Amino acid sequence: MLYTIPAEPYEFTFDPAATALLIIDMQRDFVDSGGFGELLGNDVAPLRELIAPIGRVLAAWRARGLLVIHTREGHRPDLSDCPPAKLARGKLEIGIGDQGPLGRILVRGEWGHDIVDQLRPLPNEPVIDKPGKGSFYATDLSGILAHRGIHSLIVTGVTTEVCVHTTVREANDRGFECLVLSDCVGSYFPEFQAAALKMIAAQGGIFGWVAPSERLLDVV
Numbered sequence: 001m002l003y004t005i006p007a008e009p010y011e012f013t014f015d016p017a018a019t020a021l022l023i024i025d026m027q028r029d030f031v032d033s034g035g036f037g038e039l040l041g042n043d044v045a046p047l048r049e050l051i052a053p054i055g056r057v058l059a060a061w062r063a064r065g066l067l068v069i070h071t072r073e074g075h076r077p078d079l080s081d082c083p084p085a086k087l088a089r090g091k092l093e094i095g096i097g098d099q100g101p102l103g104r105i106l107v108r109g110e111w112g113h114d115i116v117d118q119l120r121p122l123p124n125e126p127v128i129d130k131p132g133k134g135s136f137y138a139t140d141l142s143g144i145l146a147h148r149g150i151h152s153l154i155v156t157g158v159t160t161e162v163c164v165h166t167t168v169r170e171a172n173d174r175g176f177e178c179l180v181l182s183d184c185v186g187s188y189f190p191e192f193q194a195a196a197l198k199m200i201a202a203q204g205g206i207f208g209w210v211a212p213s214e215r216l217l218d219v220v
C-alpha cells in the first residue's frame with residue numbers, strides 16, 4: 001500500500017513496508033551537557049528539543065511494526081578506526097578518545113556514546129556503529145536495507161548539516177528516496193538548519209524531500 005503526504009518540493013510517496021525510520025546519532029555525546037557537542041563549543045539545547053518529536057514518530061513507527069534503524073558515531077576503544085586527521089581536528093584540549101564528564105568521548109561502550117534513554121533502541125532494532133559522519137561509509141547499513149527490501153528512508157536525528165546531510169547524500173547516490181522530517185532534525189546553528197533543509201528540497205528535490213513530522217503522523 002502506498003501513502004502520499006504533502007512535502008517540499010512536492011508530495012512524497014512511500015510504501016511503509018519498504019521504508020525505514022532512520023534515527024541518526026541521538027547520543028548523549030551530542031545532546032547532553034558534557035558531551036562531544038558541548039566540548040566543541042556548542043549549546044546543546046536546540047538538539048534536546050528533538051527528543052520529543054522523534055519519540056512521537058518512533059512510537060508511531062513501532063506501533064505499525066515497521067523497521068527502525070539507529071546510528072551512533074564513534075570509535076573502537078583503541079581508536080584504530082579513527083582517522084588521525086579526525087583526532088587532530090579542532091585542536092581540542094579534550095577530544096575524541098579523551099576522558100570527559102560522560103566517559104571517553106565518542107568511544108563505543110562509553111556512557112556518552114550511547115543513545116539517550118528516551119529513544120533507546122529495542123532489541124530488534126539494528127544499531128549501526130559508524131566511524132564517520134555518513135551512515136553508509138564503513139558500515140553494514142547497505143546490506144541491512146537490501147535484505148529488508150527498503151527503498152525509502154524517513155530521516156531524523158543530529159546534526160542536520162553534518163551527519164544527517166552526509167547520510168542523505170550517501171543514500172541519495174545509492175538510489176534511496178529520503179524524506180527528512182524538519183522538526184526531527186537539528187543543528188547547533190539556526191542558520192545551518194535553515195540552509196541545510198533548503199538544500200535537500202531545492203532543485204526539484206536534489207537530495208530528497210522535507211516535511212514536518214505531523215504530515216507523516218497523519219498517515220501512519
Ligand code: TIU
Binds near residue numbers: 030159
Ligand atoms: N559536530 C556536529 O555538528 N556533528 C557531528 O560531529 N556529528 C553528527 O552530526 N552526528
